[in-house]
Amino acid sequence: MKTIKIAIQKSGRLNEKSVDLLKKSGLSFENYKSSLISPVNNFPLEILFLRDDDIPEYVQDGIADLGIVGENVIAEKEVDVTYLQKLGFGKCSLKLAIANHSDINVLADLNGKSIATSYPVILNNFLQENNINAEIREISGSVEISTNLGLSDAIFDIVSTGGTLKSNGLKPFAEVMRSEAVLIGKNGIAKNPVVFELLQRIQSVLRAEQTKYVVMNASKENLPAILELLPGIKSPTIVPLATADWVAVHTVIPEKDFWDKINRLKTAGAEGIVVLPIEKIIL
Numbered sequence: 001m002k003t004i005k006i007a008i009q010k011s012g013r014l015n016e017k018s019v020d021l022l023k024k025s026g027l028s029f030e031n032y033k034s035s036l037i038s039p040v041n042n043f044p045l046e047i048l049f050l051r052d053d054d055i056p057e058y059v060q061d062g063i064a065d066l067g068i069v070g071e072n073v074i075a076e077k078e079v080d081v082t083y084l085q086k087l088g089f090g091k092c093s094l095k096l097a098i099a100n101h102s103d104i105n106v107l108a109d110l111n112g113k114s115i116a117t118s119y120p121v122i123l124n125n126f127l128q129e130n131n132i133n134a135e136i137r138e139i140s141g142s143v144e145i146s147t148n149l150g151l152s153d154a155i156f157d158i159v160s161t162g163g164t165l166k167s168n169g170l171k172p173f174a175e176v177m178r179s180e181a182v183l184i185g186k187n188g189i190a191k192n193p194v195v196f197e198l199l200q201r202i203q204s205v206l207r208a209e210q211t212k213y214v215v216m217n218a219s220k221e222n223l224p225a226i227l228e229l230l231p232g233i234k235s236p237t238i239v240p241l242a243t244a245d246w247v248a249v250h251t252v253i254p255e256k257d258f259w260d261k262i263n264r265l266k267t268a269g270a271e272g273i274v275v276l277p278i279e280k281i282i283l
Ligand SMILES: Nc1ncnc2c1ncn2[C@@H]1O[C@H](COP(=O)(O)OP(=O)(O)OP(=O)(O)O)[C@@H](O)[C@H]1O
Pocket: 009, 010, 011, 012, 013, 014, 050, 051, 052, 053, 069, 070, 071, 072, 073, 089, 090, 091, 092, 158, 159, 160, 161, 179, 180, 181
């Protein structure tokens, strides 16, 4: 199979999780901070370590076949690439924010005002869609400080916990887009067998991360009530225990309603519940 290239962030918010995902997908490679390209020893893939801003265009132009990057950066670069998979990390929003004491109350109040951002394209599109005529001041970082410095009336930047806004005396005003890290490919690459294989592996890791393997003991008397709580599972495994009329139930539970489900299983009579991480789920 012909070797293909994937571009990931060299350092920053997405680097570690991108490396982790590829390693969990069974790829063996060195993650030297000094090298910009790493061959994968056991898969026809090379990893390019880049600034995240460059990844969408590298993929669009086919310099890299695949890339892992935030949807925010893809939207800002307005590239034409294929979305292959949402990856569930690097979750954040792009928001307009204003000073706590600002006299801006509704979107129209932004008319004639200045807004500092590192995302001028996304902001400009949003302002145009809403017929707002504001001045965009492009700055490359530390956007949150610009209002305090008198450089702008509002800011437009990434918000996750909201901590950075808060510590700069700002409050969110409007959410313009949500973003997470995604796997993208150059158009047409989805048909490539190496990409197909890699995507299968990545999806098996993502599925496993959203699920826990759970083993619990129950008396046969309580079994129907317990099984009732495990919908969507075709057939939980039921193993007899040495103690008469007791069984062990093996099943998988989605992470998202995990505690709710566990509490209901306990109420239904499940005992000695053991929870294990799952490495991969291959369908
Ligand atoms: N606070 C956050 N929480 C969650 N995800 C975030 C956060 N900040 C940024 N991101 C996501 O991670 C991506 C990379 O963020 P980072 O701050 O590392 O970018 P950068 O400084 O532009 O990096 P580079 O040096 O590669 O250009 C962002 O484009 C966004 O998708």
